[in-house]
Amino acid sequence: MMRSKFDMQLEELKKEMTTMGMLCENAIAKTSHALLTCDVALAKELPELLNQVTQKERDIESICLRLLLHQQPVARDLRTVSSALKMVTDAQRIGTQSADISEIITLGNIRTIPEGLPIRDMATAVIHMVTDSIDAFVKQDGKIAASVIQYDDIVDGFFNSMKAALIAQLKQPGVNGEALVDLLMISKYYERIGDHAANIAGWVLFSLTGDLEIDTAYFEEGGHPSEK
């Protein structure tokens, strides 16, 4: 009787996590669309979405704490619950940083995306990472999770080439400096979102294997543990 209730709560947890993942995916997709089409009106919808993400984070945290207190899970179940607690933080950061990007878009400095910037590819790559990290969680698939962690290098590469391209453009006379600096910040946010997606994938791997190795290796390579 107790166990079946426990199972139900775990299922509920998974459902809420997936919903939160869905909201994050939507946030980053909407933001990217708003950025690439310079759609200020769409960017203004983001704070509402962020509210939902934050609300979900609170819900999931309380579910996790209730599970820990009432059921005292062990072994794999404990890993599931504790990694969920860590994952929601990363997911919430994805939501927040999407909203930050939107805020920059609403400033209206970026009227068109200048030619020769890999921002479209970068946005696509980051959306791909976020989607795959949620997929890895939903399907409990270690392979997808590992591929997401590896994909982070590609996004880091995009950030570097974005930076180089922006510096080159800033040197030319008569450029819209404000827009270019905004784009630099946006690409930094994208890079961070990629890191968070990789973190989520790391926690998925942890909940599957109980092995923190991959995650710590990731931290050493230049993740952002300060944001935890």
Next chain:
Amino acid sequence: MTKRIFKAICAAALSVFVVTMLLIMGVLYNYFSSVQQSQLKAQTALAVQGVEQQGMAFFDGLPAEHFRITWIAANGQVLYDSVSDSEAMENHLQREEIRQALADGLGESARYSSTLMKQYLYCAQRLSDGTVLRLSISHNTILVLLLGMLQPILIVIGVALVLSFFLASRLSKRIVEPMNKLNLDEPLENEGYDELSPLLRRIYSQQQHLKAQQATLTQKQNQLDAIVGHLEEGMILLDKDCKVITANQAALHLMDVKNSKVAGIPLLSLNRNLELQESVRQALAGESVTKKTTMRGRTIQIHAAAVGQEQELSGVAVVLFDITEAEQAEQRRREFTANVSHELKTPLQSISGYSELMKCGMTRPEDVQPFAQRIYNEAQRLIRLVEDIINLSHLDEGSGYEWKQLDLYAAAQEVLGSLQDIAAEKQVKLECQGSPTMMQAVPELVRGMIYNLCDNAIKYNRPGGTVTLTVTRENGCPLLRVADTGIGIPEEEQDRIFERFYRVDKSRSKEVGGTGLGLSIVKHSALVLGAQIHLDSRLGQGTTITLRFQP
């Protein structure tokens, strides 16, 4: 089964055993008792004779083993007893056998000892002197006998139990074995107990019934699957926990789910489209929802409705319509209407403006001629536009054309001839290559196509450029190629140039002229003639359009 048989056998064995024993004991005991009694009587008679003749001396030589002999005086006083001291014994006058003997000469009685363990038989006879001689013998009672036999009885009962258990298990096995071996798939094929045949017949008829029901069910399921499976619209049925009951192939394709076994999986695990989840959530709250969303780059309309009564929802039905084409068509129709009205209005406005000036008499006489020229030009443009639109609507109907034998090369040269003046004006050289190529076609459509293609090639050329027309035959198909050295078409626009009124460069349309319907007429003519259009264009280098006609 074994237990019940065991109980029955046990009960039978034990009851037979008990009854037999009681019977034997009763009969034998009585028999032996009567034998003993008659012996006692005879002994008493002998002893009486002995005592009559020898008196007290008779007792001296008697062995005192079997019998107890008591000699009692007529007043009841014991004169001699072979077991006890006669002095100490009480008066025996009240004893039943003594009283009988004193009265009748012979008396008998039987008494139990105080513990009931023994029965004493007494026989007394009156002597001629009035005294009484009594002989007594004791033997064990039935109870004692039974107690003595307790051990063998217990052994017999034990043996009976073991035997009946053994028999019971053997028997039940023998009875049950053929039943276990019954082939229930073919109930009527079994041999064995006749007693079971009614049961087997009933099993058979129920099996037939089940089979029929199952067949109906499968058939209905298959029908439903076939109907739902071949729907172009996505269909998803969810239970009230949002888990998938069924989803057809179209729905899985739209949701980008590769796994075809989705029953029992939460919808959220399959697809994380916000609008879809929101629709399902609202449908579960009892609303009927219609939403638009994008899935895999397609525009999808979602209909979600609750299934079941208001109080007890049994699930949600979701239908997904792919409305991408409809959406695009709607978009194009709107653009077309806007374009037509715009294109019609522009020349009319000029005509109206110039004629108003002339009407008011505000024009100098020398201006009248150029004004009239402009009004005429605009009117011509209007006529061309309306003609093109009429042509297009004819082409849309796509029937009523007369197919004839036609020389493509001759037609091309003819058209080029009519375009010579415009080309010269634009400083564009016209070239025609190839040889006479006969084909079946609708001449006016072919000429229209060549005219429009060449007209565009000249219009969007640079001064000093060339337009090359090539007529060949490839794999039996007549081929017409129009190549220019003009401005070219950007790659992302290449899909759209055949749309009505679509212009790559929106700002220059006035200056270049034309109605914006030329390529659209080409496309629709090609459709009617069954020809294929191939576009190859590089920005700044020129455009080549190839028409491949049917052989």
